[in-house]
Amino acid sequence: MTLDVQNIACPIPLSDYPTILMAHGGGGRLMHQLIERIFAAAFKLPPDRERHDSAALDIKGISTNRLAFTTDSFVVRPLFFAGGDIGTLAVNGTVNDIAMAGAYPLWLSAGFILEEGLPLQTLWQIACSMSAAAAAAGVTIVTGDTKVVDRGKGDGVYINTAGVGVFEHDCVIGPQSIRPGDAILLSGDIGRHGMAIMAQREGLEFETTIESDCVSLAGAVRRLLDSNVDVHCMRDATRGGLASVLVEIASAIGQTVRIDEQSIPVRDQVAAACEILGLDPMYVANEGCFVAFVPADQAEQAAAILRKDPTCPDARQIGVVDDAAEGVVVLKSRIGSERLIDLLSGEQLPRIC
Amino acid sequence: MTLDVQNIACPIPLSDYPTILMAHGGGGRLMHQLIERIFAAAFKLPPDRERHDSAALDIKGISTNRLAFTTDSFVVRPLFFAGGDIGTLAVNGTVNDIAMAGAYPLWLSAGFILEEGLPLQTLWQIACSMSAAAAAAGVTIVTGDTKVVDRGKGDGVYINTAGVGVFEHDCVIGPQSIRPGDAILLSGDIGRHGMAIMAQREGLEFETTIESDCVSLAGAVRRLLDSNVDVHCMRDATRGGLASVLVEIASAIGQTVRIDEQSIPVRDQVAAACEILGLDPMYVANEGCFVAFVPADQAEQAAAILRKDPTCPDARQIGVVDDAAEGVVVLKSRIGSERLIDLLSGEQLPRIC
Numbered sequence: 035m036t037l038d039v040q041n042i043a044c045p046i047p048l049s050d051y052p053t054i055l056m057a058h059g060g061g062g063r064l065m066h067q068l069i070e071r072i073f074a075a076a077f078k079l080p081p082d083r084e085r086h087d088s089a090a091l092d093i094k095g096i097s098t099n100r101l102a103f104t105t106d107s108f109v110v111r112p113l114f115f116a117g118g119d120i121g122t123l124a125v126n127g128t129v130n131d132i133a134m135a136g137a138y139p140l141w142l143s144a145g146f147i148l149e150e151g152l153p154l155q156t157l158w159q160i161a162c163s164m165s166a167a168a169a170a171a172g173v174t175i176v177t178g179d180t181k182v183v184d185r186g187k188g189d190g191v192y193i194n195t196a197g198v199g200v201f202e203h204d205c206v207i208g209p210q211s212i213r214p215g216d217a218i219l220l221s222g223d224i225g226r227h228g229m230a231i232m233a234q235r236e237g238l239e240f241e242t243t244i245e246s247d248c249v250s251l252a253g254a255v256r257r258l259l260d261s262n263v264d265v266h267c268m269r270d271a272t273r274g275g276l277a278s279v280l281v282e283i284a285s286a287i288g289q290t291v292r293i294d295e296q297s298i299p300v301r302d303q304v305a306a307a308c309e310i311l312g313l314d315p316m317y318v319a320n321e322g323c324f325v326a327f328v329p330a331d332q333a334e335q336a337a338a339i340l341r342k343d344p345t346c347p348d349a350r351q352i353g354v355v356d357d358a359a360e361g362v363v364v365l366k367s368r369i370g371s372e373r374l375i376d377l378l379s380g381e382q383l384p385r386i387c
Numbered sequence: 388m389t390l391d392v393q394n395i396a397c398p399i400p401l402s403d404y405p406t407i408l409m410a411h412g413g414g415g416r417l418m419h420q421l422i423e424r425i426f427a428a429a430f431k432l433p434p435d436r437e438r439h440d441s442a443a444l445d446i447k448g449i450s451t452n453r454l455a456f457t458t459d460s461f462v463v464r465p466l467f468f469a470g471g472d473i474g475t476l477a478v479n480g481t482v483n484d485i486a487m488a489g490a491y492p493l494w495l496s497a498g499f500i501l502e503e504g505l506p507l508q509t510l511w512q513i514a515c516s517m518s519a520a521a522a523a524a525g526v527t528i529v530t531g532d533t534k535v536v537d538r539g540k541g542d543g544v545y546i547n548t549a550g551v552g553v554f555e556h557d558c559v560i561g562p563q564s565i566r567p568g569d570a571i572l573l574s575g576d577i578g579r580h581g582m583a584i585m586a587q588r589e590g591l592e593f594e595t596t597i598e599s600d601c602v603s604l605a606g607a608v609r610r611l612l613d614s615n616v617d618v619h620c621m622r623d624a625t626r627g628g629l630a631s632v633l634v635e636i637a638s639a640i641g642q643t644v645r646i647d648e649q650s651i652p653v654r655d656q657v658a659a660a661c662e663i664l665g666l667d668p669m670y671v672a673n674e675g676c677f678v679a680f681v682p683a684d685q686a687e688q689a690a691a692i693l694r695k696d697p698t699c700p701d702a703r704q705i706g707v708v709d710d711a712a713e714g715v716v717v718l719k720s721r722i723g724s725e726r727l728i729d730l731l732s733g734e735q736l737p738r739i740c
Contacts, residue, residue, distance in 0.1 A: 057734035061627025061672075066635070066730065083639040086561045087484035087622065088457035090554065101454075104441035105496035105549055109534045131440035143458035145547045147500070179547075181462045183738065187542045194498045194532075196458055196549030201443065208439045269440065274414025282419070286436040319414075377419065381410035385536065 044158040045071040054152040059182030068180060072154070076161035077144070077168075077175040089176035091141055091198065098200040102137035104128060105196040111385045113156065113190050116230045117245030118321075120193055121163035123387055126250050126321060127272070128197040129171045133255040134268045134324060136207030137199035142168060144178040144195055149188030160191060171250035173197070203259065209286040211266040217333035218291065218353040219326045221254060221346040222247065223299035224276050228318035229307045231386045238310065240303045247322035254343040258326065263336045267327040270320070273387060277316040277375045279325060280353075280363045288361040293353030293375075295367045316365075317378055319386045327355065397511040398424040407505040412535030421533060425507070429514035430497070430521075430528040442529035444494055444551065451553045455490030457481060458549040464738045466509065466543050469583045470598030471674075473546055474516035476740055479603050479674060480625070481550040482524045486608040487621045487677060489560030490552035495521060497531040497548055502541030513544065524603035526550070556612065562639040564619040570686035571644065571706040572679045574607060574699040575600065576652035577629050581671035582660045584739045591663065593656045600675035607696040611679065616689045620680040623673070626740060630669035630728045632678060633706075633716045641714040646706030646728075648720045669718075670731055672739045680708065 046067065057064045070082070079085060108124045118126075125142065132139040144164065148157065168175050205211070226247040233244050251270060258265055271279045276298070284291040300308075300315045308315045322345060328336045333351045340349035356364075363375040399420065410417045423435070432438060461477045471479075478495065485492040497517065501510065521528050558564070579600040586597050604623065611618055624632045629651070637644040653661075653668045661668045675698060681689045686704045693702035709717075716728040 055734070056737045057732070059626075060731065060734035060737065061625070061631050062731035062733065062735075064732065064734075065626075083562045086488050088455040088488035088490060088550075088552070090488065090490075091454040091456050092452065093454055094452040099445065099447040101444040101446055101551070102441040103444050103494060103496060103549075103551055104530050105498045105547070106532045107498040107500050107534045107547060109500060109536050135439050135441035135443065137441065137443075141456060143456060143549045145458045145460040145498075145549070147460050147462060147545055177457050179459045181460045181545075181738075181740075183462050183542065183545075186539065189536065189540045192500055192534075192536075192545065194458070194460060194547035194549075196456075196496045196498070196547075197441075198454070198456055198551060199441070209436045272414070273412075273418075278414050378413065378415035379410070379417065380415065381408070381413035381417075382415075384409045384413065385534075387534075 044155045045075050046154055048154060052154060054148045054150055054182055056150050056182050059180060065180060072158055072161055073178055076165045096200055098202060100201040102132045102135045102199040102201060104131040105194060106131060107192060107194040108387055109192050109385050110387050111189060112234060115234050115246060116243045118248040119160060119163050120191060121160035122167045122248050123321060124193040124195045125164050125167035125171060126248050127387060128195040129173055130251045130270045132197050132199035133252040134270050136205065136259060136265065137201045139171065139173050139197050139199040139252050141198045142173050142175045142195050144175050144193065146180045147188055147192040148180065148182045149190050150182055150185040152190050171252050207265055207267060209267055209283050212287050212327045212355055214289055214355055214357045215330050216266055216327045216355040217330045217351050218293065219328060219333065219337055219349060220298060220352045221340055222323045222348045223301050224320055224323055225300055225304040225308060225315035225318040227321040228383050228386050229304045232311060232383060233307050238307055244303050244307060247320055249322035249345050251322060251324055251345060254340055254346050257339050257343050258336060261339050263332050264329055265326055268324055270324040272321060273319050275317040275319055278377055281375060281377050284363045285361045288359050290356035290358040290360045291353060291363045292356050293365055295365055297350060297352045299348050313382060317382050319383060397508045398428050399507055401507060405507060407501045407503055407535055409503050409535050412533060418533060425511055425514055426531055429518045449553055451555060453554040455485045455488045455552040455554060457484040458547060459484060460545060460547040461740055462545050462738050463740055464542060465587060468587050468599060469596045471601040472513060472516050473544060474513035475520045475601050476674060477546040477548045478517050478520035478524060479601050480740060481548040482526055483604045483623045485550050485552035486605040487623050489558065489612060489618065490554045492526050492550050492552040492605055494551045495526050495528045495548050497528050497546065499533045500541055500545040501533065501535045502543050503535055503538040505543050524605050560618055560620060562620055562636050565640050565680045565708055567642055567708055567710045568683050569619055569680045569708040570683045570704050571646065572681060572686065572690055572702060573651060573705045574693055575676045575701045576654050577624065577673055577676055578653055578657040578661060578668035578671040580674040581736050581739050582657045585664060585736060586660050591660055597656050597660060600673055602675035602698050604675060604677055604698060607693055607699045610692050610696055611689060614692050616685050617682055618679055621677055623677040625674060626672050628670040628672055631730055634728060634730050637716045638714045641712050643709035643711040643713045644706060644716045645709050646718055648718055650703060650705045652701050666735060670735050672736060
């Protein structure tokens with residue numbers, strides 16, 4: 035998804051001032067130049083005279099009773115990693131949150147908190163990544179904001195995106211629609227995003243680089259919704275990984291969730307990196323992987339539909355919602371024993387998104 | 388607008404861990420506790436099982452063709468100041484951006500970037516301020532996100548809000564609707580927000596404290612739109628102050644804007660503080676003050692309508708849009724001379740919002 039802009043020159047001549055200054059956040063000439071030359075250029079915003087404090091979203095002709103609205107801030111370290119950067123993450127993270135609710139993402143906002151001293155070329159690269167990721171996900175970045183904080187009071191750049199999408203159906207897709215007996219599908223292999231970040235931070239080297247799975251899931255979700263599958267709930271397995279998402283859902287619905295470790299795909303190098311760092315892939319963050327709860331008799335059909343999407347070639351059933359009203363997650367391990375999965379109380383991988 | 392919560396105990400017992408830990412951003416148990424006990428409590432969010440990655444906004448029965456969508460990040464120092472705090476600012480700033488487009492603000496998102504070590508009591512106070520400001524502005528905080536950055540990599544808390552509003556009319560309220568001859572109204576006295584922050588930072592003391600004008604302008608705008616005034620454009624005079632807003636608009640429309648310094652109200656203590664610090668109040672930020680462009684023959688009526696609103700008792704005409712197509716701002720000074728107003732190239736007041 036990342037546009038290769040390493041060699042595309044930043045539209046502000048770096049000979050003028052190669053880095054972000056406090057004045058870039060001050061509402062004066064430099065801020066206007068930054069908005070025009072970097073953000074308006076990368077995001078293809080309308081001309082200045084048609085822009086305003088708010089973007090106007092045209093919903094004429096869109097038949098809907100409900101909108102989806104969500105937000106996420108991104109503070110990942112490092113800013114660039116194998117398979118993406120903070121910009122691709124900021125677009126796909128919010129796109130996926132809207133898709134998981136069963137809505138179609140259409141519009142994004144982008145709020146930047148820049149640290150004094152950030153190279154302009156870095157900001158330009160990130161803006162170009164966001165532009166490419168937005169195009170791939172079918173969304174438009176329509177409004178934004180820039181603030182600058184003093185050197186040392188940030189980490190280069192923090193990005194917030196908020197997103198608006200439309201529901202084209204009246205189904206409630208969420209934990210409250212999950213029923214005992216539902217099948218639990220997983221869209222792909224787990225742990226790639228978190229381990230891509232950690233491998234980079236820790237300087238781990240493997241035969242091939244572990245790349246983040248960061249991608250828009252909006253297309254895969256649309257396939258599922260456009261078919262006749264009754265999707266009860268979807269959730270992407272981001273911070274806290276697959277384990278945390280399942281525990282949250284089990285706890286919210288008060289039903290027991292049973293999953294089979296053997297059915298959960300983990301790529302060899304991800305497993306190896308987890309082994310080295312002493313991490314459990316079940317708790318490692320993903321940015322392109324989700325669980326879906328569907329009626330048991332539609333599980334095979336739903337998995338087959340997902341596998342047709344390029345982002346979900348390994349989609350499969352990994353478990354079921356049990357009759358027992360205990361609100362816990364039970365994992366059947368590879369050797370056949372059963373154990374309870376819980377939320378981590380501490381922090382396994384700080385700042386992976 | 389600030390709720391006095393100094394004495395309302397934080398719902399998480401401070402004896403457990405009195406400050407934000409990295410784990411509060413990790414997707415595990417502590418993050419869930421933070422969301423439930425602080426944010427869900429302050430913002431009165433629905434129960435866990437009905438919450439999802441995205442909020443669903445019910446627009447059934449709302450007759451509209453267009454939505455307004457905007458975002459702002461807030462990095463103000465200090466977090467608390469006379470007349471408000473980063474929380475009131477984060478709500479009113481986004482509410483006002485929507486109001487300025489001529490839409491009615493309804494829903495907000497809130498994204499928090501917390502610094503490790505932030506006292507939980509501080510976060511609770513800010514969340515309560517946001518809740519009170521949202522109630523006063525008639526908006527609901529419906530979705531949010533929390534990230535934690537390492538000690539030293541933030542400044543306590545940065546907040547992003549995005550907002551969605553609805554247009555209940557088909558008028559285009561923006562620079563492109565401004566016509567030569569339009570009257571320019573100002574809703575109130577200028578410079579209070581910026582000088583409240585600066586007086587606090589610099590330890591200036593006056594007989595009475597300068598308080599920020601931070602307030603929702605949604606009610607005042609609604610009065611104007613509900614009357615029969617043809618509002619052509621509105622903009623709040625935030626970063627860069629009244630001068631920057633007028634320069635931006637003049638430049639965008641390519642017409643000359645003429646204003647009369649004598650008609651622009653500045654409170655005595657704001658003027659005194661500006662004098663001491665060598666600042667021009669025309670460039671000092673406001674958070675509860677806006678300009679409106681209306682047809683000349685409706686100027687008196689529009690100002691009178693605004694003055695009925697408790698947030699705009701001093702509303703008045705301060706200038707006109709000239710026939711000349713020069714795209715500049717000409718200020719007639721108190722002594723009768725004329726001078727051009729321009730954008731500041733540097734930074735007068737860093738981090739005032």
